[in-house]
Amino acid sequence: SLADELAKFLMEKLGKDIASHVTVAGPGFVNITLARGAVSFAVAEADVQGSEWGKGNVGAGQKVMIEYTDPNPFKEMHIGHLMSNTIGEAIARLIENTGAEVKRANYQGDVGLHVAKAVYARTFPSNVDNGVPWGVAYKMGNDLYESGSSHKKEIDEINKKIYDRSDEKINKIYDQGIIETLKDFEKIYEKLGMKPIFVDSADKVHFNFYFYESHTWRDGLELVKQNTPKIFSESDGAIIYRGEQDGLHTRVFVTSKGLPTYETKELGLAKLKSDRWNFDISITITASEQKDYFQVVLAVLRKIMPAVASKIQHITHGMMRFSEGKMSSRKGNVITALAFLQDLLDVAKERARASLADDPDKLAMQVALAAAKYQILKQASSKDIIFDRGRALSLEGDSGPYLQYALVRARSVLERATNIQQPTHNTAPAEPARIERIMLHFPEVAARAARELAPNLLVNYLTELAGEWNSFYAQERIIGGDHEAHKLMLARAFVNTMTNGLVVLGIPTPEKM
Template identity: 40%
Template sequence: MTYLSELLATACEELFNLTVEPVWTRPDEQFGDYATNIALQLAGKLERNPREIAEELKTYIENNSDYTIARVQVAGPGFLNITLTDGVLWENVTTAPQQILKNQKVLLEYSCPNAFKELHTGHLYQTIIGDTLGRIFAAQGADIYRANFGGDVGLHVAKCMWGIRDVLSGELPEKLSDVPHEERAPWISQAYVRGAKAYEEDEAAKTEIAEINQAIYGFHDSDDHESPLAQIYWTCREWSYDYFKDFYQNLSVAPFDKYYPESATTQSGLALVRENIGPVFKESDGAVVFEGEEYGLHTRVFITSKGLPTYEAKDLGVIVSEVEDYQYDRRIILTGNDQSEYMKVVFAALGQIDRELADKQTHIANGTIRFGDGKKMSSRLGNVTRAVEVLDTVSQAVRADSDELRQQISLGAVKYAFLKQRLGGDIAFDVEESVSLQGNSGPYLQYAHARAQSILEKGTVRDISASAFQPDERSLVRKLSEYTDV
């Protein structure tokens, strides 16, 4: 495609002294592989018959093209139809895709669960989407870096710590050894629910949770690992990250290159905001805010009146940390679509600080996983649908001869059920449909793949020669070559 565009642009410059950027379309196969109406576009400027212009371009291309082009035709009032050689068409399928993003550094930030909470279906969906995007970009030649940014500080952690302290009947870290390994994640989750409920219903508890929140930031500032509450915090924090890593491994996704806990981005986020008070941020009632109304957005707090960073400041901090670590050309962050307006504010603020860095940011939003009852999830209320519950339910619905095969089929069922749907909207998930061996399902594709592999194993393997393409084979290769256009 690049070669065709450059050749046609050169033709227009040499023949007509005009600079153009050709636009190509995919015509019906009988008319060729690519088509352009560039002659019709030039007709007005040159005050000439578009078909005559097309004939001149045809002659130029035929006299100056290499092995790439098999045939050039003029059609209708002045369309140029170009047919590629079979060899080039095959090359577009076998090698061109790996060149699309060659030497590009792409950082993907996704999944991003908060420590002290269990992974829910939103994390499951986002992890599958992020992992798949990473594989697609890698197949296009990009260098991929996977980042996981989550909250190990903040009010949600303080609520959980209050709940843990309440369950333990005090700041008694030695009692943590009584929690079985396999029950750690749900145990922490239930403690969070207890703390969240107390925060809303008990003023005394709310005050205590605010104090714990301040204390947790202090654990990082002073490197406190010895006080009883700090011991509980660091132990349960480690439990959370171990749980995350085990989950990703069981999900058979690529490992993350780096975890960015919010505690590690606090200082850089605070510093960046404070450095830009005046030109970008404003002080308001002791807090530091970004006035988004000027950009068609809303005002958000970046530093609270108590001097603590909000999620917004921490997000700026992780952006700085990630670009320092990987010097990426493009950063893609995946979140729920309820964060869309929030991300616009963060990117708007970043754009006022560093326009070039802001232009490298892309936000992809995803919808909610909905089940038969149509309910959403809320870990605050304790009625969250855990990611592991979805996987277990699908696994139980799969009929397989071994646990290993059951695992492969159930993962394929869940992943494809998520991936086949339009990104951005809510997803209606049906367990029975996801494991069906008929229709548009993961197990059906796995079965078809297994059958194809069996046929290939029984056949004679030979090198594929583009010169030997039959018409139906060329049609298939032509369709596959459209991958580079997507």
């Protein structure tokens, strides 16, 4: 058959040094089994390339902007923002790993009712700036607003004054709140392991671009007005886009009071982004409940800024729910990012004190971050997560600490090794171990995860690799056994592969556990 002829042709072309055999595996598939020498060569590459192992250059010359996290000043960062940050940072690093130039962007709601509520609580009733944290002030202001009466009227008035900056006293409180809450966010980014943009700066910033609603609404409003009635229509004093023409739903872009909605600000943001940097791709990460609204914005952009719209990609993430304990979301509370991390940290600290680590507190944070990030990244980003703390912190099975522990174990083997003889073709066993065959796929898995914007592909690969290392470690005598030089090379290659894989995902790599 044609397939058999193709298999024979490939075998002849590749030769015995590269392929041990080529077979037909069902319709449309040919299996190539690499020869011992070819596998050994790939493992040796993983060993000697160090931190360069797994990097590619398919993205060289590409400019990619990624917008993620997007917490609102005057409110606390919650677990939805933590999910967005984890997914966004992993995708940013995966794309950087392909050789592309990546700029990180953060879009924040620095105007709006939530701001007015927080400012009002700080000034109400007469104890000007009563010093409560901004997140608490927002909750207080929200309760007062919901209670109706004069509070609602006053908060609406403050909202207007914030937009047009007409009141000196309010401007002062507002400006102070912006500075304080944004600094708090930067401290959280640092905790999460983001790298600062300017290493030497005292004020660490972790994004290349910070966009604010106060800067986007004017451009957005201008775009809407320019395209009414051509693209938008007036309805009861408001300006709307009839999405049914695109199989979507109708959205309001300007309210009957003349105020721009989120949709309009998003149009302004798209313009602002393309004005600031000439990107090839612009990726936005949001919660999945914003999917419908974003589709309408994209439909409008295709009509008014087609060149920009063609570069935009939208990724959504699901919700995080909790299986048990004090973090249970059944109580209806918004769980903050810091409370969530602290809950993991408390358990991780108990374990870290019993470890070999020089700095147990640092290890506890590394383990807590691995526990959280792994659970967020292990499935397709759009799916909801049922978070189980016990499972997330487990050293067995699919968890972040499980990957860290496999890495630390391999490092400890290398620390004990005294024989640093270089392996040769003769020191390798006749048949490659399964872990060798898995390891050589790392560069292509990392490239595919970047191409498909799917960190879960790399997470699943590293989980399989860690399992295979643990089996190898349990079954083989590495130091003092047969083929020692080859096995030590394999351990070094595993350390490089696991380290590079975790770094690309934004997961910490502890020295000892």
